[in-house]
Amino acid sequence: QVQLVESGGGLVQAGGSLRLSCAASGRTFSNYAIGWFRQAPGKEREFVTAISGSGGTNYYADSVKGRFTISRHNAQNTASLLMNSLKPEDTAVYYCAARWGSKSSNFREYDYWGQGTQVTVSS
DSSP: OEEEEEEOOEEEETTOOEEEEEEEEESOGGGEEEEEEEEOTTSOOEEEEEEOTTSSOEEEOTTTTTTEEEEEEGGGTEEEEEEOSOOGGGOEEEEEEEEESSOOSOGGGOOEEOOOEEEEEEO
């Protein structure tokens, strides 16, 4: 079992930045890939980015590439999502998720989820 807790969401103006954090407890953190997903009202859950257990590889949705950066710190059992140049269309609840093994963009392949943190970008 892995428990995940997100923090760092809030209200920001377009063009601003936020850093989301995901704190994990339970099993060996480095055995799990971490993904960030988001869900806006009335929309399906959407892949944002994912990082391997070692932190050596990652990939991003085209919509956030060049603006968002994922990282992880296995010694502290944390992962982060730095979001720059935020746009109103980035407004959503953001979730971190963990899965054993390799990273994935498919939310159905993740076993553990945090409670989510709201990010609102005003125009």
